[in-house]
Amino acid sequence: MNDQELFAIGWKPHFQQQLAPDESQRAIVARVSAHHRSQILLLGEKGEFRVPVQLAEAAGEVAVGDWLLLDEESHRAIQRFERQTLLYRKAAGTEVKPQLIAANIDTMFIVSSCNEDFNLSRIERYLALAIESGTQPVVVLTKADLSDRVGDLRRQVEQLRPGLLVESLDARDPRQVGVLESWCRAGQTVALLGSSGVGKSTLANALGADGQATGAIREHDGKGRHVTTARSLHLLRAGGVLIDNPGMRELQLADCEEGVTELFDDVVRIAQQCRFHNCSHDGDDGCAISSAIESGELDERRFVSFRKLLAEQAHNSRSLSERRDRDRQFGKLCKSIMTEKRRRRGER
Numbered sequence: 147m148n149d150q151e152l153f154a155i156g157w158k159p160h161f162q163q164q165l166a167p168d169e170s171q172r173a174i175v176a177r178v179s180a181h182h183r184s185q186i187l188l189l190g191e192k193g194e195f196r197v198p199v200q201l202a203e204a205a206g207e208v209a210v211g212d213w214l215l216l217d218e219e220s221h222r223a224i225q226r227f228e229r230q231t232l233l234y235r236k237a238a239g240t241e242v243k244p245q246l247i248a249a250n251i252d253t254m255f256i257v258s259s260c261n262e263d264f265n266l267s268r269i270e271r272y273l274a275l276a277i278e279s280g281t282q283p284v285v286v287l288t289k290a291d292l293s294d295r296v297g298d299l300r301r302q303v304e305q306l307r308p309g310l311l312v313e314s315l316d317a318r319d320p321r322q323v324g325v326l327e328s329w330c331r332a333g334q335t336v337a338l339l340g341s342s343g344v345g346k347s348t349l350a351n352a353l354g355a356d357g358q359a360t361g362a363i364r365e366h367d368g369k370g371r372h373v374t375t376a377r378s379l380h381l382l383r384a385g386g387v388l389i390d391n392p393g394m395r396e397l398q399l400a401d402c403e404e405g406v407t408e409l410f411d412d413v414v415r416i417a418q419q420c421r422f423h424n425c426s427h428d429g430d431d432g433c434a435i436s437s438a439i440e441s442g443e444l445d446e447r448r449f450v451s452f453r454k455l456l457a458e459q460a461h462n463s464r465s466l467s468e469r470r471d472r473d474r475q476f477g478k479l480c481k482s483i484m485t486e487k488r489r490r491r492g493e494r
């Protein structure tokens with residue numbers, strides 16, 4: 147195996163050590179670069195190739211950024227490498243389902259624009275997800291050319307978390323976008339997250355996202371219709387790879403309690419000083435939160451955001467785990483029906 151090329155696209159000792167010594171003989175290693183309805187696109191040392199979803203997911207559901215070990219001949223997945231990080235959310239809409247966003251990301255660029263889209267609470271959502279998953283967050287404020295309050299907005303974002311990295315720029319200008327390149331070197335994987343229209347694809351282009359990877363591909367969706375979908379893993383000029391995501395209308399957090407409490411550890415610390423440990427922080431006697439808001443020590447917006455995110459992730463985590471239980475029960479039910487059938491056949 148030619149490791150050089152794999153290392154450039156994010157292969158690391160973390161994955162290498164999961165490989166048994168003789169395992170790479172008749173098998174190939176590749177990274178998932180796009181997930182389409184019926185096909186998975188993979189990037190290996192010999193370039194890009196496609197595999198039907200059933201084969202690629204033979205060792206488990208895959209996300210863009212996942213590493214797979216595949217049989218050289220059949221391209222059936224033998225192993226999905228244990229992930230270093232995984233980003234997922236509750237799928238949009240009423241259905242309760244986890245939706246994988248991306249795997250094995252080193253840096254999350256949280257993209258928000260300096261105009262109407264600017265929203266601190268939305269940035270906090272992404273920050274909680276980054277912290278929970280162990281991904282380094284960098285907030286990128288785009289459309290700096292359209293605002294005269296850039297300095298003020300930057301300061302507001304910097305206050306969301308001590309040491310938080312914030313960059314502001316015109317995403318159309320490759321020279322300005324150059325400040326992001328230190329996170330985009332060979333071996334590094336970055337992901338762009340943010341609402342629709344904030345400039346994620348513009349940033350990708352300015353970072354020199356490989357043209358081949360930005361093209362759209364066509365595939366059959368099984369009903370004979372053609373579906374055109376955009377690829378999502380791009381090679382960058384600086385040597386690393388970037389995962390561009392379609393804009394998210396809503397990022398519903400799930401399984402994010404640690405991320406939320408760590409992001410809001412200042413609020414948690416104040417709440418611990420309330421007179422009653424079960425204080426509802428709604429005008430109760432001796433509520434430290436209320437006094438902190440009154441004195442200006444705590445921003446009310448921040449408290450409301452904390453409470454909302456904590457409740458939301460708890461609700462979604464509960465529904466996701468209920469769903470997992472239901473799936474397991476359904477699996478058991480199917481199994482017992484099959485056993486029963488076999489038993490009857492045997493009796494006959």
Ligand SMILES: Nc1nc2c(ncn2[C@@H]2O[C@H](COP(=O)(O)OP(=O)(O)OP(=O)(O)O)[C@@H](O)[C@H]2O)c(=O)[nH]1
Pocket residue numbers: 288289290291292315316317318340341342343344345346347348349391392393394
């Ligand atoms: N003036 C200005 N325009 C920008 C900037 N960044 C992006 N735009 C424009 O904003 C529009 C949307 O940019 P995109 O890069 O397509 O946004 P996106 O985040 O990829 O959107 P989705 O793919 O829908 O999620 C385009 O017309 C860009 O030219 C910027 O920094 N300054």
Ligand SMILES: [Mg+2]
Pocket residue numbers: 346347348391392393
């Ligand atoms: Mg885009």
Ligand SMILES: [Zn+2]
Pocket residue numbers: 417420425426427428430432433434435436
């Ligand atoms: Zn209280």
